[in-house]
Amino acid sequence: MIESLLVANRGEIARRIIRTAKRLGVRAIAVHSEADADLPFVAEADEAVCVGPANPALSYRNVEAILDAAKSTGAQAIHPGYGFLSENADFARTVESSGLIWVGPGADAIAAMGDKINARNLMAAAGVPVAPGTTEPAADLTAATAAAAGIGYPVMVKAAAGGGGMGMGVATDEAGLRAEYDKVRAFAERMFGDGSVLIERYFPRVRHVEVQILGLADGRVVAIGERECSVQRRNQKLVEESPSPAVDPQLRERFLAAAVRAGEAVNYRNAGTVECLLDPATNEFFFLEMNTRLQVEHPVTELVYGIDLVAEQLRVAAGLAPTFDPAALAARGHAIELRINAEDPKRFIPGPGAISTWSEPAGEGVRVDSGYVAGNTVTQFYDSLMAKLIVSGADRAEAIARAKAAVAAFEVAGPKCNLPFFAELLENPEFLSGDYDTALVTRMR
Template identity: 90%
Template sequence: MIESLLVANRGEIARRIIRTAKRLGVRAIAVHSEADADLPFVLEADEAVCVGPANPAQSYRNTEAILAAAKSTGAQAIHPGYGFLSENADFARTVEASGLIWVGPGADAISAMGDKINARNLMAAAGVPVAPGTTEPAADLAAALAAATEIGYPVMVKAAAGGGGMGMGVAADEAALRTEYDKVRAFAERMFGDGSVLIERYFPRVRHVEVQILGLADGRVVALGERECSVQRRNQKLVEESPSPAVSPELRSRLLAAAVRAGEAVNYRNAGTVECLLVPRQRDDSASEEFFFLEMNTRLQVEHPVTELVYGLDLVEEQLRVAAGLAPTFDPEALTPRGHAIELRINAEDPKRFLPGPGAIKTWVEPTGEGVRVDSGYVEGNTVTPFYDSLMAKLIVSAPTRPEALERAKAAVANFHLSGPKNNLPFFTELLENEEFISGDYDTALIPRMR
């Protein structure tokens, strides 16, 4: 096993990685910005190094400062968490060139899946279903218009180098495409340094379902079930559950097999997620549903705890074992999911418009009880600053059945006492009483319908 691990991240995911590292007897090293000096992940690490001011570009994305921290502390490996440098192929290569272990997939896999067009083409070649769309960037508006005519309106306009729900627009007709193409291209150049644009079929009613994969040290790729991620605002997830209430056994078999093929196509190692769009042909006939590859996230996902609870695994431990060249803790041929798990993302944002609302935490009392888990990045007395993502904690519940999990979620939300920053707990109270969500027959437009 790795002996010392530098966690190149912050907040709840850094705290969560540190918790597993310490359980395994691995020395845990935190890096932090000046703004995060008093957060729990810094205090709970065996050692901590300040790598710069609040601006992420000068701290959590500062590769030179992070590598210097790894060298000064004698770290053997680096775990990037999610966000920041986690899907930066150049950073992964630099880490390994420096003689350190990178806890993640190889840089070539990150590069291959980082460009949405290249990823689509690779997946199509591997026999993974992809939605109708362009096989190369739409170089200009004329190319975009021609592609849309061939694909058929409405179309999705996507930044090829984008991710996290950013850099996307929908065009119902030619006039809308003229506007969205320029808007997405400008956003992509500003945010990702790459203005390449992909045109793809847009499905008005769709579910977002993803498969957790793990590339083992011996070269095998295994699928650890699916997660339903359709409760979204601005194309970003708020709720995840496993298993998906929309996926039949037959569909699950096809989904998981396609995800394994996706991983094998890029010689995938470590944890990753194959994200798909699930398109119902008929509303009440899940067996006739189609799915299409959306993208691959070459890192640990925010929502990994629901998979952990259903499969009884610690995915961070499995990541460390793969990185160290060790066998997994489980038998890949005898994986048995049990029960149902639901995750609610507790954000510092108002519950109506979902706009950020940072501030000092005056009250923070987490719910407890059977089947309740909280992965938090803050405690009472901390301040949620405006410099980073608004995620404060993840409330995860598990139970033998989905109805029981929903009841536990209701109780847990009611017993999560939080004041100071704006927060979205009232939204979850509303959601858990929503008949469409309770039924399990919902899609990515659920929140707009609620509002």
């Protein structure tokens, strides 16, 4: 097993990785910005190094500072968490060329899946279903309109280098396409340094279902169940659950087989997620993207399958066999994750601030992965996620009942908080039925 691990991240995910590392006897090293010096993950690490000011470009994305911290602390490996540098192929290569262990997929796999058009083409060649769309960037408006005419409206206009629901727009006709093309292209150039745009069929009613994969040290790729991620605002996930209430055993078998083919196509190692769109009218699904990292929503898979995915990541990175039998994986019960954000519960606008009250729920089937405690400040410099409330039960009904009680017991004061939204969602007939789609939050608002 790895002996010392530097966690190149912050907040709840850094704290969560540190917790597993310490349980395994691995020395945990935190890096932090000046703004995060008082957060729990810094205090809970065995050692901590300040890598720069609040601006993430000067701290959490500062490759030189992070590598210097690894060198000065004698770190053997680096875990990037999610966001920041986690899907940066150049960073992964630099880590490994520096003689450190990279806890994640290989740089070639990251690069291959980082471009949506290249990823679509790879998946199609591997026999993974993809939605009708362009096989090369739409170089200009003429190419985009020709592609859309061939695909048929409505279409999705997407940044080829984007991810996490960013850089996307829907066009229902040519006039809309012209507006969205320019908007997405400008956004992609500004955010990703790459203005490439792809055109893809848009499904008005669709569900977002993803499969957790783990590429083992011996070369095998294992699929560890699916997650439903259709409760979203502005293409950003708010709630995830496993198993998906939309997936029956036959469809599940197809999902898992496709996800394994996707991983095998890029010689995938370590944890990753194959994201798909599911048409509930036909039970057809299409590859959306592959996240070449640990996902925010990984805890629901952990609770349903009884696996510590961070521990398995460390084992793969160390060249060790998994702690579980891949041939005997079995789901037990149901789990739901709610993302507790510092944002207005009606308009979902971020509302950072000092935390005056922070009281977490507890009890059977309740887990909280939090990044803050009372007295900390949620700043404007980073994502609004404060904690993840994860509940589990023998079935979906029990998990929902526990979620209702946990939301009612969770007390947060100071910054704005979206807990009232979850109280509303957990009484929503559409959500309770399990027959919902990605437009659910829009209909609620």
